[in-house]
Amino acid sequence: MYYGIEIILIFVLGLIVGSFSNVCIYRIPRNESIIFPASHCPKCRSNISPKDNIPLLSYILLKGKCRNCKSKISIQYPVVEFLSGLIYLIIYLIYGLSAQTLIYIILSSALVIIAFIDLNEQIVPDVISLPGIVIGFIISFFVTYISSINSALGVLVGGGIILIIGMAGSVIFKKEAMGGGDVKLAAMIGAFLGWKYIVISLFLGFFVGALAGIFLIMSKIKSREDVVPFGPFIVLGSFITLLWGEKIISWYIGF
Numbered sequence: 001m002y003y004g005i006e007i008i009l010i011f012v013l014g015l016i017v018g019s020f021s022n023v024c025i026y027r028i029p030r031n032e033s034i035i036f037p038a039s040h041c042p043k044c045r046s047n048i049s050p051k052d053n054i055p056l057l058s059y060i061l062l063k064g065k066c067r068n069c070k071s072k073i074s075i076q077y078p079v080v081e082f083l084s085g086l087i088y089l090i091i092y093l094i095y096g097l098s099a100q101t102l103i104y105i106i107l108s109s110a111l112v113i114i115a116f117i118d119l120n121e122q123i124v125p126d127v128i129s130l131p132g133i134v135i136g137f138i139i140s141f142f143v144t145y146i147s148s149i150n151s152a153l154g155v156l157v158g159g160g161i162i163l164i165i166g167m168a169g170s171v172i173f174k175k176e177a178m179g180g181g182d183v184k185l186a187a188m189i190g191a192f193l194g195w196k197y198i199v200i201s202l203f204l205g206f207f208v209g210a211l212a213g214i215f216l217i218m219s220k221i222k223s224r225e226d227v228v229p230f231g232p233f234i235v236l237g238s239f240i241t242l243l244w245g246e247k248i249i250s251w252y253i254g255f
């Protein structure tokens with residue numbers, strides 16, 4: 001087989017970073033340090049020992065309950081870990097051992113953290129998106145797969161599209177359709193992926209978001225007045241694009 005031990009290693013790396021992402025998802029909106037103190041149960045505050053802190057495995061062994069107080073551990077923890085492992089693995093399988101893989105796995109972890117914070121708290125944290133815009137642009141000077149002009153255009157096109165749609169939405173629906181957080185998120189993704197990919201990302205995000213919105217309203221899970229965060233859909237669109245963007249473009253040109 002062409003791929004050996006390294007695909008297991010990259011998956012495990014994703015699991016470990018996913019475990020750390022869970023800490024960020026919980027603590028960043030609460031303005032807590034992401035390093036200190038060590039992991040503890042949010043209910044009983046007891047410290048989680050290293051053997052109970054193994055990604056995926058501990059959740060299964062503990063049957064999703066805190067060892068000390070037996071309160072339920074959110075399914076979000078193993079989901080984030082598994083998702084991170086899976087995304088890392090697919091990125092590696094597509095881009096191989098390259099700078100692009102390294103940058104894309106870092107980007108994808110930042111996006112997973114943003115998506116879940118937005119799902120939970122309906123905010124896109126500036127502490128990730130704003131430095132993300134700058135870092136994405138700086139990186140474009142050192143890599144070959146994206147030019148710095150493309151990166152800068154990505155920031156403007158990504159942020160611009162959401163800004164215009166957000167303004168149009170607030171005029172038409174008389175309420176804020178998309179927040180400033182989404183503008184910064186789209187600008188950040190644009191900085192890393194360039195203008196073409198951010199257009200595809202946002203289109204896919206709108207498409208899946210609209211389908212999900214229709215489903216949620218029809219199944220009466222959400223009402224028309226409820227706010228459905230858009231950040232997770234932008235992130236989903238950008239994942240599809242960073243993995244299969246070239247295929248999507250050549251399929252589109254083929255028409």
Ligand SMILES: [Zn+2]
Nearest residue numbers: 041044066069
């Ligand atoms: Zn507990």
